[in-house]
Amino acid sequence: MNQVIQLLNAHRSIRKFTDKPVSQEQINRFIQAGQAAATSSFIQACTVIQVNDSEKRASLAEWAGNQTYVKEAPTFLVFCADMKRHQLSCDMHDAEMLSGFTEQFITATVDCGLFAQNVAIAAESEGLGVVYIGGLRNKIDLVSDALNLPELVYPVFGMCIGDPDQDPEVKPRLPLDVVLKHDQYDDSQDKELIAAYDQDVQAYYKSRTGGQKDMTWSEQISGMLQKEARPHMLSFLQQRGFLQK
Ligand SMILES: Cc1cc2nc3c(=O)[nH]c(=O)nc-3n(C[C@H](O)[C@H](O)[C@H](O)COP(=O)(O)O)c2cc1C
Structure with missing residues (x-):
């Protein structure tokens, strides 16, 4: 790189x-x-x-x-x-x-x-x-x-x-397959991929906050978008x- x-x-x-x-x-x-x-x-x-x-x-x-x-x-x-x-x-x-x-x-x-x-x-x-x-x-x-x-x-x-x-720490980003599509929009795998990514974000927040923040990415986003x-x-x-x- x-x-x-x-x-x-x-x-x-x-x-x-x-x-x-x-x-x-x-x-x-x-x-x-x-x-x-x-x-x-x-x-x-x-x-x-x-x-x-x-x-x-x-x-x-x-x-x-x-x-x-x-x-x-x-x-x-x-x-x-x-x-x-x-x-x-x-x-x-x-x-x-x-x-x-x-x-x-x-x-x-x-x-x-x-x-x-x-x-x-x-x-x-x-x-x-x-x-x-x-x-x-x-x-x-x-x-x-x-x-x-x-x-x-x-x-x-x-x-x-x-x-x-x-x-x-660097904050983990969404998996490549969620953000890069080929030839057409296809989100059929996104739910699964986001669920896996949620675990990464949860681990990141836990480590960054000494266990105080226990939240996944989709939880954070769904909370925000209800306001x-x-x-x-x-x-x-x-x-x-x-x-x-
Ligand atoms: C347009 C824009 C506005 C943002 N506004 C704030 C803000 O008001 N306060 C803050 O602490 N961070 C703000 N951020 C930083 C984001 O929260 C941060 O980029 C995101 O959580 C990803 O984390 P990272 O930059 O450490 O990778 C903003 C980022 C962008 C791109």
Whole structure:
């Protein structure tokens, strides 16, 4: 296995960091690696807000559901899907931008995911640890106002980056046959495969938590999916000019 694939397979989220700062040169390098990701129709629709202000960080940590590492990580980035510069480009050419298409929402959001994952890999390649923070969307309105985000821009997720102060095990992933299908969708074996995978996840959680967390993957997912998923998102995104049609 080559070194790149080894690095990818060694990923685990880090939620505890030392005080060692991440230099601005490093961050700039990671962001440029993010920019190098493929981008739908060259739209380059991701803007990153690096949040250094400690009061803002404290608010973001609280709004994300009291995730203390948002406040404590050496670096915190917010990845925003951004169609505002496209509006500007149209203005520069006296063109009327037809905005609000679901397709534009998808492409801008996918752009952010690809950009951010490059940033994560770049950081991990320099020995740092990262964790994504989707919890920011709990209070997406407050987050957007605190960061002064205009229409056509929304925060997709945050990311903590820093020197790891913990060494968690790599979390086992679904078996290859569940996620890779050949020529057509066929989930006839999935139930059995997931039941076997459940045992791996249960063992992982038990070992990670000294026996305290005793849960399988399908239990975790079924518990989560019985709850509403941030039902405020659609109206928020529509207010900000996304998902109109
Ligand atoms: C978009 C996204 C949002 C996430 N949000 C959070 C979060 O708010 N808090 C957190 O602790 N982890 C968060 N995570 C991390 C996931 O929980 C983690 O990636 C997953 O459990 C797999 O574990 P691993 O990254 O250690 O392999 C998020 C991951 C992604 C991709």
